[in-house]
Amino acid sequence: MIVRDLKSAEQSNRRIVSPDGNWESTRMLLKDDQMGFxxxxxxxxxxxxxxxxxxxxxxxxxxxxxxxxxxxxxDGKKYPIKPGTLYILDKHDKHILRAVEEMQMACVFNPPLNGKEVHNTEGAYELDAEAV
Incomplete structure (x- = not known):
């Protein structure tokens, strides 16, 4: 069994801040945990x-x-995001995310991330990124 606490993870190398200043992400579960996501x-x-x-x-x-x-x-469609909304990028959708106010999101990636990923120039994560 794996048990992690968000507050502790935020104070570790699992917290990644984007170089562009748009987001920060605490990676609670990663590829090394061998869960498949x-x-x-x-x-x-x-x-x-x-x-x-x-x-x-x-x-x-x-x-x-x-x-x-x-x-x-x-297609230029815009979807409002508010607490309780789930959106799924099931077709590798190219998209724009806009925050009217600070948003906290729970995100699941498949295949799993290694931990150090930040967006490349295309707005993607590389598959061979460094592990935390």
Missing amino acids: SFHITTIYKDADFQMHYQNHLESVYCISGEGEVETLA
Whole structure:
């Protein structure tokens, strides 16, 4: 059994802050845990507005708190994000995430992340990133 505490993980190398200043993510479960997915608690900072395109991963995102929107670039559709909303990037969707207020999100990635990933120039995570 694996048991981790968010507060302790936030004070360790499991907390990653984006170089662009849009988000921070505490990686609670990673590839080395051998569960087949990774689980993160991610904070999207207020007024963040950035594009992502997870070409190497599928992601599900559940909003715990805060408000914003996600826009799919293929069709220009905008979806409001508020507590209780789940959005699923099941087709490697190129998208923009906007935070009207700070949002706390629970995120699941498949395949699992190693731990040190930040977005590359395409808005994706690399498969061969460093482990924490």
